[in-house]
Amino acid sequence: MRISYDELYSIMKECLVKYGVNGDIAHGCAQNLADTSLCGVYSHGLNRFPRIISMIKKRLIRPNECPGRVSSLGAYEVWDGKLGMGNTNAIFCTNRAVELAKKNGIGCVALRHTNHWQRGGAFGIQAARAGCASICWTTTMPNMPVWGGSDRRIGNNPIVFCVPYGDAYVMSDSAMAQFSYGAIESAQLAGKQLPVAGGYDENGVLTTDPDAIAKTWRVLPIGFWKGSGFSLLMDMMASILSGGKPVCEIGRQGATPEDEYNLNQVFITIDAGATEGAAETISRIINDIKASSLAEGVSEIRYPCERELLTREENKNLGIPVDEGIWNTVKAL
Amino acid sequence: MRISYDELYSIMKECLVKYGVNGDIAHGCAQNLADTSLCGVYSHGLNRFPRIISMIKKRLIRPNECPGRVSSLGAYEVWDGKLGMGNTNAIFCTNRAVELAKKNGIGCVALRHTNHWQRGGAFGIQAARAGCASICWTTTMPNMPVWGGSDRRIGNNPIVFCVPYGDAYVMSDSAMAQFSYGAIESAQLAGKQLPVAGGYDENGVLTTDPDAIAKTWRVLPIGFWKGSGFSLLMDMMASILSGGKPVCEIGRQGATPEDEYNLNQVFITIDAGATEGAAETISRIINDIKASSLAEGVSEIRYPCERELLTREENKNLGIPVDEGIWNTVKAL
DSSP states (O other): OEEOHHHHHHHHHHHHHHTTOOHHHHHHHHHHHHHHHHTTOGGGTGGGHHHHHHHHHTTSSOTTOOOEEEEEOSSEEEEEOTTOOHHHHHHHHHHHHHHHHHHHSEEEEEEEEEOOOSOTHHHHHHHHHTTEEEEEEEOOOSOEEOTTBOSEEEOOOOEEEEEEETTEEEEEEEOSBSSOHHHHHHHHHHTOOOSSOOEEOTTSOEEOOHHHHHHHOOBOBTTTHHHHHHHHHHHHHHHHHHOOOOGGGSSOTTOOGGGOOSEEEEEEEEETTSSTTHHHHHHHHHHHHHTSOBOTTOOOOOOTTHHHHHHHHHHHHHOEEOOHHHHHHHHHO | OEEOHHHHHHHHHHHHHHTTOOHHHHHHHHHHHHHHHHTTOGGGTGGGHHHHHHHHHTTSSOTTOOOEEEEEOSSEEEEEOTTOOHHHHHHHHHHHHHHHHHHHSEEEEEEEEEOOOSOTHHHHHHHHHTTEEEEEEEOOOSOEEOTTBOSEEEOOOOEEEEEEETTEEEEEEEOSBSSOHHHHHHHHHHTOOOSSOOEEOTTSOEEOOHHHHHHHOOBOBTTTHHHHHHHHHHHHHHHHHHOOOOGGGSSOTTOOGGGOOSEEEEEEEEETTSSTTHHHHHHHHHHHHHTSOBOTTOOOOOOTTHHHHHHHHHHHHHOEEOOHHHHHHHHHO
């Protein structure tokens, strides 16, 4: 079934208000989730809403807290998220980083004591709309073994790289695990193998079998040792720049997704208006990759997030596809 | 054979002077390469020296040119490398980014028209010694297919994440290809398989066979589609922030390593002295990963660059291992 953007937004906003969330924050949170579903990233839009309400009920999210500035070195500031709403905290800090970039060329906000930002890409898009290139990342709970280890000690710490491209953007928004838990569970439900190896089986052998990976939860970092190193450095950098808790102190093994709170995030934004011809340069890069010789079974090369611009238009016109079960759950909250 | 640091440095410095390089630049270049060999990264130290001399002879490197500032937005500056010496240009720009960070909390230098920086990690270490966390990356020539393509269109664009850790550092310095050309060629020479899949064979099947990959040069990005996206975004960001040429306009397919010049680099540094207890936080992270359950065949977990601190001490005491053939080549230059 498809639901209009306005209805999706309204039902989430009203529900948040019912649970005591201030109007501004309810608006920001609902808009962020509805926008994410509009872009086709359903896993991080409406589908996350029941968990957010549950975490508000348990006071793991304290939705009426707003970030407070801890310190400033000029273009780099440290903010405390006070365990507030993750996506609105991140919207606030992206906005602040953009202000710093507009004044100083580059801005950095390091945010501690915050919550899950839902779709990281939302903040890359926000910065791009303000004319900034951005790099931002978040910590997570320990959900992946370090390279050489077999128990979950490091985060999959998603990182976003985004550049403005005309009125739109080109963006990479990727976690450091080859597949998210959600992707592995979806493959299990569908009875399908993963397209490439996603983790280790009980014998320590790489496998594409989601059931085997779900037994060990030894998920694979992208690039093996390389993704493990990226994850560690992102954690270290976010922890020391924000002064917040490192990944190893967020939840613990066997923890549920609702134990994933009190995270660190870093938002770096750079004013991309300083050099001439940026959009034209990006077009040259895109035209070149589209001229590639195609790999087996590939009919077209798309640049990162190209498809989502089309999905967005389609969902705006036809309504946003929602899972009926989740929709009924949300309506009943 | 092992050669002392001083001898390694001196022979390279004198050779550069002989080829007309100014004393300061000859000193900086030779010191950078000798330091890199000292750290055990032999592929990017002395071993690169013959290529540097060859590129100076061909005027692809114009070693006495120094970077010139193109524009400033405060904490973000654009510099023109004027096709000068890649490693000394990068030392200069790291130093400038650190100055900007000390003044503004964060600094960014985007550098265009520069040359191969040799070991990217050298600049992470340089920033760490000045008390800064850093993210820096470089473009390369097109040396990897984009995801979905089969011919080389994108760069392996190495990226460095580094944090100061007491007097030392923790650092991830990784290209976006699973294996460098050098690593694939070494495996060929040794008659060994790669430890994990590194590219595609002539039938488009993933393989660990370096000979099969060398036939197609369809090397694999880390994390498949993810590394391809990272590579593209790093190229776009570096190109629009510096105003330089994108990867697709550097050399072309079938080009040799000496066609890899006129690159872009970005140096982002953040003053890591703003929050208390940074080294203690990093220690907690390191202690936690070292307490991992070990994977099959692993005897110890090391953090990124831990081993190089030991290698550095050993090479300082015993001399730096050098390949006799390369050493004789360098002495004869």
